[in-house]
Each structure stands twice: as C-alpha cells, then as structure tokens.
Amino acid sequence: MSRNRAIAATLVSLTRALGRALISERVARQRGLLQALDPRVRVIGLFALVLAVTLSDRISVIVALFCAAVVVALLSKVSLASLAARVWLPVLFFTGVIALPALVLTPGEPILAPTGGSFPVTAQGMSAALLLIARVETAVTLTTLLILCTPWMQVLQALRAFHVPQDVVVMLAMTHRYIFLLAETAGQMFESRQSRTVGVFDGATRRRMTARTAGVLLSKSVELSNEVFLSMQSRGFRGDVRVLSSFRMRSRDYIGLVAFLVAGGVAVWIGRS
Amino acid sequence: MHIPDGYLSPSTCAALYAGAALGWYGGLQRIKRTLATRMIPLISVFAAFSFVLMMFNLPLPGGTTGHALGVTIASIVLGPAGSILAISIAIAIQALFFGDGGITTLGANCFNMAIVGSLVAYATYRIVAAGAEITSRRRLLAAGLAGYVATNAAAFLAAVEFGIQPMLFRDASGVPQYAPYALGVAIPAMMIGHLAIAGVAEGIIAAGLVAYLQAADPALLQSTSGLAPGATAACQPSMRHPQRRWWIAIALLLLLTPLGVLTAGTAWGEWSASSFSSAEGRARIAAASQNRPAPPVAPTGLQRLSSLWTSPVPAYAPPVLKSTSFGYFLSGMFGVGLVIMLSLALQAYLQHRRGAGQPG
Amino acid sequence: MTMLPIFEVQNVCFDYEQIPALRGLSLTIGRGQSVALLGANGSGKSTLLRLLDALCFPSRGSISFCSEPLTTEQLRSDEFALPFRRRVALVCQNPDVQLFNPTVFDEVAFGPLQMGWLSAEVVARVEETMHLMGIAHLRDRAPYRLSGGEKKRVALASVIVLDPDVLLLDEPTAMLDPRSQSQLIDLIQSWKSSSKTVITATHQLEIVEDIADRVFVLEQGSVVAAGSPQEILSDGDLLLHANLVHAHRHTHGTMTHSHPHLHSHARHEH
Numbered sequence: 001m002s003r004n005r006a007i008a009a010t011l012v013s014l015t016r017a018l019g020r021a022l023i024s025e026r027v028a029r030q031r032g033l034l035q036a037l038d039p040r041v042r043v044i045g046l047f048a049l050v051l052a053v054t055l056s057d058r059i060s061v062i063v064a065l066f067c068a069a070v071v072v073a074l075l076s077k078v079s080l081a082s083l084a085a086r087v088w089l090p091v092l093f094f095t096g097v098i099a100l101p102a103l104v105l106t107p108g109e110p111i112l113a114p115t116g117g118s119f120p121v122t123a124q125g126m127s128a129a130l131l132l133i134a135r136v137e138t139a140v141t142l143t144t145l146l147i148l149c150t151p152w153m154q155v156l157q158a159l160r161a162f163h164v165p166q167d168v169v170v171m172l173a174m175t176h177r178y179i180f181l182l183a184e185t186a187g188q189m190f191e192s193r194q195s196r197t198v199g200v201f202d203g204a205t206r207r208r209m210t211a212r213t214a215g216v217l218l219s220k221s222v223e224l225s226n227e228v229f230l231s232m233q234s235r236g237f238r239g240d241v242r243v244l245s246s247f248r249m250r251s252r253d254y255i256g257l258v259a260f261l262v263a264g265g266v267a268v269w270i271g272r273s
Numbered sequence: 274m275h276i277p278d279g280y281l282s283p284s285t286c287a288a289l290y291a292g293a294a295l296g297w298y299g300g301l302q303r304i305k306r307t308l309a310t311r312m313i314p315l316i317s318v319f320a321a322f323s324f325v326l327m328m329f330n331l332p333l334p335g336g337t338t339g340h341a342l343g344v345t346i347a348s349i350v351l352g353p354a355g356s357i358l359a360i361s362i363a364i365a366i367q368a369l370f371f372g373d374g375g376i377t378t379l380g381a382n383c384f385n386m387a388i389v390g391s392l393v394a395y396a397t398y399r400i401v402a403a404g405a406e407i408t409s410r411r412r413l414l415a416a417g418l419a420g421y422v423a424t425n426a427a428a429f430l431a432a433v434e435f436g437i438q439p440m441l442f443r444d445a446s447g448v449p450q451y452a453p454y455a456l457g458v459a460i461p462a463m464m465i466g467h468l469a470i471a472g473v474a475e476g477i478i479a480a481g482l483v484a485y486l487q488a489a490d491p492a493l494l495q496s497t498s499g500l501a502p503g504a505t506a507a508c509q510p511s512m513r514h515p516q517r518r519w520w521i522a523i524a525l526l527l528l529l530t531p532l533g534v535l536t537a538g539t540a541w542g543e544w545s546a547s548s549f550s551s552a553e554g555r556a557r558i559a560a561a562s563q564n565r566p567a568p569p570v571a572p573t574g575l576q577r578l579s580s581l582w583t584s585p586v587p588a589y590a591p592p593v594l595k596s597t598s599f600g601y602f603l604s605g606m607f608g609v610g611l612v613i614m615l616s617l618a619l620q621a622y623l624q625h626r627r628g629a630g631q632p633g
Numbered sequence: 634m635t636m637l638p639i640f641e642v643q644n645v646c647f648d649y650e651q652i653p654a655l656r657g658l659s660l661t662i663g664r665g666q667s668v669a670l671l672g673a674n675g676s677g678k679s680t681l682l683r684l685l686d687a688l689c690f691p692s693r694g695s696i697s698f699c700s701e702p703l704t705t706e707q708l709r710s711d712e713f714a715l716p717f718r719r720r721v722a723l724v725c726q727n728p729d730v731q732l733f734n735p736t737v738f739d740e741v742a743f744g745p746l747q748m749g750w751l752s753a754e755v756v757a758r759v760e761e762t763m764h765l766m767g768i769a770h771l772r773d774r775a776p777y778r779l780s781g782g783e784k785k786r787v788a789l790a791s792v793i794v795l796d797p798d799v800l801l802l803d804e805p806t807a808m809l810d811p812r813s814q815s816q817l818i819d820l821i822q823s824w825k826s827s828s829k830t831v832i833t834a835t836h837q838l839e840i841v842e843d844i845a846d847r848v849f850v851l852e853q854g855s856v857v858a859a860g861s862p863q864e865i866l867s868d869g870d871l872l873l874h875a876n877l878v879h880a881h882r883h884t885h886g887t888m889t890h891s892h893p894h895l896h897s898h899a900r901h902e903h
Contacts, residue, residue, distance in 0.1 A: 006330040006338050013328035020371055047376065054283045054377055054451075057444055087372075095277075102453035106439075108446070124446060128439075128453040135279030135451075143278065144372050151773075152370055153735045165301060167313060168362075173735045174317035175324070175362050176370060180777035181729055182318075182325045206332045211481025214326060218346070218482055219489055225318035227730040229311050230688045235791065236718040236747035238711065239310045244742060244752055314733070492650075 006206070007194050014187045018180060027148040032076030034145060038253040039154035040161050045260025046146040052264035053138045056271025059131050065267055066138040069145065076149055087144050088137060095136045099129035152176055161247060170241045174228070182221060189213050274342075274424075274431055274463075274471065275367070275382050278375030280452045281434060282442045289434070290380030296357050296388035303354035316355050319347055320362040327363070331474045339474030344390040344427075345398070345420035346482045350493050353395040360387035381434060385427040394423035394479075399499060407494050408487045413480045420479035424472040425464065432456075432463035636663030638700075639799065639830050640685055645694035647680055654680040655691070656854040665828040667821070669841045671865065672851035673876035678834035679726065681851070682801045685832065686723040719748055722792035723801040728784035732776035737768060737787050740776070744795045762794040782813040789820070799830045806837055818843050836877060838866060850875050 028035065034042055053065055073083060108124030150158075153173075160169050190213065201209070281289075304312045323343030330338045343363075347356035361383040368374040374382055401415035436456030439449035454462065486493050640662040647655040655677045662668050670678045683689050684696055687703045696703045698717065708714045725731050734740040741762055745755040763769040766786050771779065779787065785805070792800070802821075806814045821844045824831050833844055841848060841862050848865045850858040852875045858865060865871065872878040 006332050009330040009338070010328060013330070014325070017328065017371065024370075050278060050377055051283065054279065054281075054286070057450055091277075095279075099453065101458075102449075105458060106447075106449060106453055108448075124448045125453070127446075127448040128450075131448065131450065132279060132453060136277055139278030139375065139377070140372070143368075143376050147370060147372050152775075153739075153773075155369055156735070167301065167304075168297075168358075171313055171317045171320065171358065171362055172365065174314060174733055175320040176366055177733060177735060177776060178318050178321040179324050179366065180775075182321050183328075184777070186325050186329075203332055203334055203336075207477060208481070210329060210331055211478060212485060214329060214478060215482055215485025215489065217325065218322060218485070221318045221322040222315070222350075222490070222493060224730065225314040227725070227727070228314040228318070228733050230683065231725060231731050231733065232314065233310075234686055234688060234718065234723045235744040235795075236715060237310070238714070238747070241313075242746040242749070243739075244746065244755065 006210070007190050011187055011190050011194075014183045014190075017183055018187075024148055025151065027076075027078055028151045030077040030149075032078070032149070033072060034076040034149040036252065037256045038247055038249055039150055039158040040247060041249075041253045041257045041260070042146055042150055043155070043158045043162075045257060046142050048260050048264040049267075050139050050142050052267040052271070053135055053142070055268045058271045059127070059134050061267050061271035062131070062134045062138055065263075066134065066141065068263065069138060069141045073141070073145055076145065078145060078148055083141065083144065087140050091137050091140050092133065095133050099132050102129045102132070157245075157247065160243070160245070166241060166243070169243075178221075178224065181224075182217060185220060186213070186217055189216065274386060274428055274467070275364070275374040276378040276385075276431060276434070278377050280375075280438070281378055281381055282438060282451050283377070285434060285438065285441075285451075286377045286381060289378075289384045293361070293380040293384040293388060296384065297361060300354040300357040300361075304358065312351075312355060316351065316359045316362070319351060319355070320359040320366070323347060323360055324363040324366060326478070327367075329478075331478060333470060333473050333477070337470055339470040341420070341471075341475045341478035342386060342390065342424065342427075343478070344386060345394040345416060345423055345475055345479035348391045348395040348419070348423075349398055349416060349479070349483060349497055350486075352497050353391045356391035356395070357387050360391060381431075385430045385434075389430055390423045390427040393426040394419040395497070397422045399497070402498070404499060407491050407498055407500065412487070412494070412498075413484055416483040417476040417480035420476035421472040424475040425467050428463050428467035428471065429460070432460045435459040435463070636666070638662065639664040639666075639698065640832075641695075641697045641700075642681075642685075643695050645681075645684065645691040645696060647677075647684060647689065647691050649680075654854055655684075657694070658851075658855045659694075660849055660856050660859070662830065662832060665830055666847055667825045667831045667845045668833070669845035669848045669862070670832065670834040670851055671836065671838070671841065671848055671875070671877060672834070673836055675853075676851040676875070677854040678851055679803050680854075682723060682803050682832070682834055686721055686801055687717065688723070715748060719744075719795045720797055721799040721801065722795065722797035724788055724792055724803065724805060726803040726807055728781075728788045729776070731788045731791065732779075732784060735775060736772065737763070737774050737776070737779075738772040740787055741791045741794050744791060748795065758794055762790050766790040766793075781808050782810060785809060785813065785817075789817075797829070800824060800832070802831070802833045804835055805833060806835065806840060814840075838872070838877060841866065850877075852876075 037045070049065060049069070053062055056062055056065075070080065073080060103121045103125040104119040106122050106125035106128050108122035110120030111123045111126065112121035113119075114121065147155075156169050156173055159172070160166070193209065193213065304316070326343040327340055329340065331341060333339050342360070344356060344360050347359050351359060364374060364382050364387060365379060368376055368379050368382075397419035398415045401418055402412045405411040405415075433456065435452040435454060436459035438452040439455050442450040444450060452459070483494065638661050640660075642658060642660050642662075645655055645658045646653065658677065658681065670681065672678045680689075684691060684703075685698075687696075687698075687708050690703070690705055698721070701707065701713070708717070732740055734743055738759060741759045742755055745758055750758075760769070763772060766789060768783065768786050768790055771783060771787070776784065776787070805817055805821075809817065818840060821831055821833070825844075825846075831844070835841070845862055848858075848860060848862050849856050850865060850871065857875065858868070858871055869878070
C-alpha cells in the first residue's frame with residue numbers, strides 16, 4: 001500500500017460523511033409525499049414497513065413492498081437514479097457477494113451443477129440468497145427514504161415523542177453536531193500530513209503517525225467537551241435540558257399513519273408461511 | 274461488524290433490543306449517579322470522536338488496512354457505562370443519519386459492539402493492567418489486548434447471531450429465511466477477518482491512544498486505572514459505587530438470551546448432519562463487518578473474498594461440529610456472560626482491597 | 634464619580650493543573666461601566682472572564698457580584714444561579730464551543746428554555762432577537778454550515794436573547810472581517826448607552842477607545858495598570874512591556890526607524 005493511500009482513503013471517508021449531510025438537507029426541503037407527513041408518522045410508518053419486510057416469509061410480498069417503496073420515493077421527489085447509486089447497486093453488490101456462497105452451501109435439492117457435480121446449487125440456496133437480497137434491498141431503501149426526507153432535527157423530535165429519554169436525545173443532537181467539527185479537523189490534519197510528508201515510511205512509523213493524529217483529535221475532543229460544558233452552564237443548564245415540543249397531528253397525518261400500518265399489516269398477513 | 278436489516282429474524286432482533294435496552298438503562302442510571310451534567314457533553318463528543326475514528330484507515334502489519342471502533346479507548350477514558358452510551362450513540366447516528374447499519378438490527382449492533390464490547394474491553398484492561406502505574410508499558414499491553422479481545426468478542430457474538438438464523442428460522446422446505454450460513458460457516462467467516470485485521474486495528478489504536486495520553490494528558494487515564502486518585506483526578510467523573518445489580522442483570526441476560534431465542538424458533542434437532550459436509554472454506558468474509566454501501570471501502574473486502582474464493586477448499590467438517598453447533602453457540606453466550614461475572618468479581622475484590630477510602 | 638460596584642475581585646489566584654493563570658489579581662468594576670481587559674495571550678484575560686461568570690472558582694481570594702460572593706455553594710442553589718446566569722452573559726472566543734445545538738433557532742432558544750420561560754414567550758423572544766441580529770434567515774441552519782461571522786452573530790444572539798445586565802466578551806472581534814467588526818463595535822456602543830456593564834477582553838488596541846471607558850492591563854495573571862483608554866494607550870513603555878505593541882523597524886516614506894507602534898487604521902505621523 002502506497003504511503004498516501006491510507007490517508008487518501010481516510011480523507012475520502014471524511015468528506016463523504018460531510019457531503020451526506022448536505023444531500024439530506026436538499027431532499028428534505030422538497031415538497032413531496034413523505035415530507036408532508038408528521039415526522040412521527042414517517043418514523044412509525046417506515047419502521048412498520050421495515051418490520052413487515054423482516055416478518056414476511058414470501059419473496060413476492062417483499063418485492064411488493066419494494067415496489068411500494070419506489071412509488072413513495074417518486075411521490076416524495078426522491079430521484080430513483082440517486083437511490084440506485086446510493087442504495088440499490090451497493091447493497092446488491094455487497095449482499096450479493098455475501099449471499100453467493102449460500103447458493104452451494106445450503107443443503108437441499110440440487111438444481112444446477114456448474115462445477116460438475118461437486119458443489120451443486122440447490123433450490124433452497126437460490127431461494128435463500130434471493131430472499132436475503134430482497135429483504136436487505138427493501139429494508140435499506142425504506143430507511144434511506146426516511147433519512148433523506150427527514151431533517152435530523154425532526155428525527156430527534158420524533159424520538160422524543162416516543163419517550164426516548166431527554167438526555168439521550170440531547171446527546172444524539174450534540175454528537176451529530178460535533179461529528180462535523182471533528183471530521184473537518186481530522187480532515188485538515190490528514191491533508192496537512194499528506195502535503196508535508198515526503199518519502200516512504202515503514203509500517204510502524206505510519207501506524208505511529210496515525211495513532212498520533214487520533215491522539216490529537218482525542219485531546220481536542222475532550223477539551224471541546226469541557227468547553228461546551230462550561231458554555232452550557234453559562235446559559236443556565238442545570239442538569240436537565242429543556243426543549244420546545246412542537247408536533248401536532250393533522251388529518252393527513254392520521255391517514256398516512258393508517259395507510260402505513262395497514263400496508264404493513266397486510267404484508268405480514270399475506271407473507272406468513 | 275455492523276449488521277444490516279434483513280440478516281436477523283424479528284425475534285432475534287427483539288431479544289437483542291431487550292438486551293441492549295438493559296445495557297442502555299444501566300448505563301444511563303450509572304451516569305446519573307456520577308457527575309451527570311458533565312458527562313453529557315463528554316459522552317457526546319466522545320461518540321463523535323469514535324464515529325470519526327471509524328473512518329480512519331489504519332495501516333496494519335502485513336500490508337492490510339483496517340478500521341477501529343474506538344470502543345476500547347472509550348471504555349478506558351469514560352469507563353464502561355460512558356462507553357456503552359457513547360458507542361451506542363455513534364452506532365445510532367450511523368444508522369439514523371448516515372444510513373449505514375440497520376434499524377431493526379440497531380439493538381443487536383449496540384449489544385455486540387457497544388455493550389459487550391465495552392464491558393469486555395474494560396474487564397480485560399483492568400485485569401491486565403491491575404495496579405500498574407498510569408504511565409507504565411503494561412497499560413499499553415493491557416489496552417492493546419483489551420482492544421483485540423473486545424473486537425473479537427463482539428464479532429463472535431455477531432457470528433453467533435448470524436449462525437443461529439438458519440437453525441431456527443427456515444421454512445417448511447428448508448430455505449433459511451434470514452442469514453443463510455450456519456454456525457460452522459458463520460463463525461470462522463467472521464472470526465478470520467476480525468482475528469487477523471479488525472481486532473489488530475482496534476488493539477493498535479487503543480494502545481497508541483493510551484501511549485499518547487500517557488504523555489499528553491495522563492489525568493484522562495486516572496478514573497479507570499484502579500489506582501488511588503491524585504490531585505489531577507479532581508475534575509474527572511469517578512467510578513465509585515458500582516451498580517452491581519445491573520451488571521449482574523446483564524450477565525444473566527447474556528446467559529439466558531440463548532434459551533429465550535431458541536424457544537422462539539422451531540426445533541433445531543432436525544438439521545441434518547450432511548449439511549456440514551459441504552465446503553467450509555467458502556466463507557462469508559468480514560466484508561460484512563464493513564458493510565457500507567460505498568465503493569471506496571469495497572476493494573479490500575472484495576480482494577480478500579476473491580482470494581479465498583479461488584483458494585482450494587478444505588473438506589473440513591470435524592465431527593464435533595455436526596452435533597455441537599448448539600454447544601458453540603451456547604458456549605459463546607455463556608463465555609461472555611462469564612467475562613462479565615468475572616469483571617464484577619474483580620471489581621468487588623478491588624473495592625474491598627481499597628476499602629472505602631475514595632475521597633470526594 | 635460615584636459608582637456601585639458590580640464585580641469585586643480581591644486577590645484572586647487560579648491554576649490550570651498546577652500552572653498558575655491568575656496570581657493575586659484584584660480589580661473592581663462598576664455597574665454600567667464599559668471596561669477593557671487588555672493583555673497578550675496567556676495574560677489571564679479569558680480565565681478572569683470565566684471566573685466572573687462563575688464557571689470556575691478561584692483557589693485563593695474572592696469574587697463577588699453585587700456584593701454576593703461567587704462560590705461553588707452559592708451557584709448550587711437554583712435561586713441564586715438562575716437569575717445570575719440570566720443577568721451575566723459570556724461570549725466565548727471560539728463560537729464552535731458555544732454553538733452546540735442542532736439549529737440556529739434551537740441555539741438562541743436554549744437559554745430562555747433553561748430559564749423556564751413559557752414556550753410562547755420563548756418563541757417570540759427568539760424571533761425578535763434573530764431579527765435584531767439579522768440572522769432570521771438562518772433559523773433552520775445547522776452550525777457547521779455557518780460562516781465565521783454568522784457564527785459570531787448567532788453566539789451573540791444566543792446570549793442577548795436573555796437581556797443580560799452584564800456582557801463578558803472574550804476577543805469578540807477575532808477572525809471577523811472589517812465590516813462585521815464595525816457592526817460589533819456599534820452593538821457594544823449601543824449596550825454602553827443602555828447602561829449595561831460590558832467587559833471586553835482583547836489585545837486589539839485600536840478598538841479600545843470605542844468600546845471602553847476604563848482599561849485594565851493584565852500581564853502574567855495580575856493587573857499591572859488601570860486607567861482611562863487615553864492614559865493607557867499613550868503609555869508606550871507599558872504597552873511594550875505587556876506585549877501589546879511591537880517595535881520592529883518600519884518605513885515612513887524615505888525614513889526607516891523603529892519605535893513602539895501598532896498597526897491601525899490611523900497611521901502615525903512624525
């Protein structure tokens with residue numbers, strides 16, 4: 001591995017993370033089906049469908065749910081091309097690779113013998129692989145839809161509505177906020193290292209340097225947390241963070257909620273074996 | 274090691290959510306008891322740090338690269354309760370905001386990595402470091418070992434969770450409904466990648482960070498050192514009054530969860546022995562452990578997988594596997610439960626030795 | 634000129650992990666005064682501001698606010714702490730530390746919510762303050778998407794929403810472009826005229842006359858001089874000693890010499 005490849009790969013991950021946030025904001029601002037619903041309905045509804053995906057045993061039901069997800073995506077102004085690039089192709093690739101051995105490893109009746117009889121593809125193996133791929137594709141599509149159409153703030157508020165403890169929600173919010181700061185800082189540290197180092201270092205040195213960068217980031221993190229703590233105190237934080245509550249359900253939210261739950265329920269009913 | 278949606282059955286997910294919830298509850302209670310207000314920003318920023326650390330590409334001995342979780346250093350600096358919360362939060366944000374990792378499997382991922390990972394890392398660190406000076410080399414060894422053991426413990430749990438799926442959840446014609454690989458395949462597949470790569474990465478980072486802190490800010494290592502605190506401990510959250518009750522509850526849950534999951538599934542004895550005689554070498558690799566839908570991470574995983582795919586497959590199916598796959602599984606769960614129990618006992622012993630002499 | 638003291642600092646010492654930051658520092662600040670704490674980096678200005686905001690407590694000496702001592706015990710009671718937190722506001726040098734909420738609106742609303750105000754009032758005051766500071770269009774923006782100047786404005790908004798009596802500003806003009814800087818100075822002057830007490834820590838001599846009636850010069854953790862801006866700024870030796878000016882060789886037209894000076898918009902003449 002060339003001396004800079006690891007650093008470059010790290011930088012790619014960091015910038016990707018930062019970029020994700022911006023994409024989400026753009027889609028969330030569109031006026032589409034999902035965006036129009038109360039965030040709590042979105043969370044419950046999409047989660048119910050994901051649950052239905054995991055509970056159904058029939059691949060036909062799962063595929064139906066996938067099609068429903070695609071329709072919802074279109075109605076919510078989410079580009080199918082971006083879904084394909086972001087979800088469908090990567091999941092197909094990864095899950096496909098993982099599921100491939102199952103074709104021959106799953107016991108059952110052989111249907112194909114591509115390697116001349118010693119490792120036959122079984123019917124059960126085929127079904128298992130397809131089932132797994134279908135499940136993962138549909139589930140990830142649904143959760144991605146939720147994430148794309150819901151700004152982080154609303155996700156947090158929805159969680160509060162589900163009685164996730166206040167402290168936890170505050171920590172989720174703060175962590176999210178500081179991920180970007182730390183990712184930026186880390187990115188800057190790696191960039192400067194990349195531009196400053198010449199020559200090839202051996203593995204041990206590179207490890208030490210990376211650990212050092214991580215260490216500096218750690219120190220900064222702890223220092224940051226101390227400063228933030230003082231800052232919170234300065235504005236009156238005494239131990240329990242108080243926030244505004246704001247959601248109100250309208251008729252379309254109830255309709256949406258019912259629609260999701262019915263769809264999920266039907267899927268589970270039909271899909272049970 | 275992050276398990277996506279679709280690989281685990283709903284009942285497995287539910288059982289692991291229950292286990293995770295217990296861990297979260299215990300962690301929160303613990304935090305409230307100590308300097309709660311200060312911990313909120315500390316845990317948050319540590320969670321953010323862990324998240325960013327997960328993106329670092331670490332060059333490892335042998336020319337590969339790996340990723341660390343950060344659970345070890347979190348346990349060493351924050352203590353197990355803080356680490357449980359911090360890593361869980363990092364995992365939750367990965368799933369809920371960045372879309373990496375499943376939502377039905379959030380409980381499972383947190384249970385494996387955040388809860389069991391933190392507890393095992395902490396226990397190993399404390400046991401191996403036992404009383405050494407904060408700046409001693411023994412602590413580096415302890416941290417490295419803790420990272421290695423914790424990562425593999427978490428991976429083992431994940432492997433077990435994968436591996437029991439086909440046993441418990443198949444339809445009438447024998448089609449596995451979720452993860453399709455039995456224990457005999459799942460465990461070696463997962464463990465190879467973690468024993469060789471991910472565990473090493475975590476161990477190296479943990480030791481490296483402890484070394485850094487020994488020089489730059491030893492006070493951060495104080496609270497989990499087991500040593501009597503000096504003047505520098507003033508501002509750190511203290512680990513007094515361990516809540517043994519909830520630790521015991523976790524351990525018990527670990528011991529009982531396998532039974533709970535089993536009763537939810539169908540009878541397992543029907544699994545035929547012939548299934549294990551097929552190739553063991555083709556293994557689902559730890560590409561699953563890096564399961565991000567993004568090309569930059571793919572090549573390493575793919576290379577590993579393709580090299581194994583083409584290698585000669587050993588006809589490996591020891592007799593013991595055929596009849597004791599359940600034993601594997603049980604022993605895994607019990608093993609982790611035992612580690613927890615051990616750490617509890619260790620804590621009790623250390624508490625007893627130190628007496629009630631903790632100031633503040 | 635009679636003056637009700639609002640802060641009385643007596644012989645205060647403070648250490649950061651055995652490194653002394655303040656050594657026997659004493660000063661008094663009157664209600665409604667606008668004060669500048671002048672000092673180079675490391676002179677103890679930021680530490681002093683934190684002590685004044687009761688975020689840390691001195692290891693020796695005492696600080697009192699309106700004749701009430703600021704101690705750990707005092708700050709533990711909600712009765713004292715909440716009104717104090719409302720009345721005294723601190724704006725940090727690094728806005729990232731101060732912006733820890735998910736959106737700008739949440740950030741500005743944080744203080745009022747912790748004070749226990751009612752939702753309707755919180756929303757009203759937050760909207761009003763955001764309009765005042767010209768950040769209403771940023772209400773749903775996340776902090777990492779803001780520019781340096783915008784962050785500073787949000788940080789300011791998040792404290793002035795509480796209508797504090799005392800404003801503690803730590804290097805407020807740092808990293809601001811000239812226009813934002815002048816806007817900030819206007820703001821400080823408006824506070825001066827509404828008899829708020831404003832204490833600004835800075836090392837930028839050129840803004841001192843605009844923002845302060847009284848100046849304390851800090852060096853290595855204690856006060857080495859106090860006086861009016863004119864008195865202090867004309868004492869070249871003092872400023873040089875306190876590392877607030879420099880004396881490198883520079884050029885006027887065809888003449889080159891060196892003497893204590895600072896680079897400001899008003900070029901000095903000979």
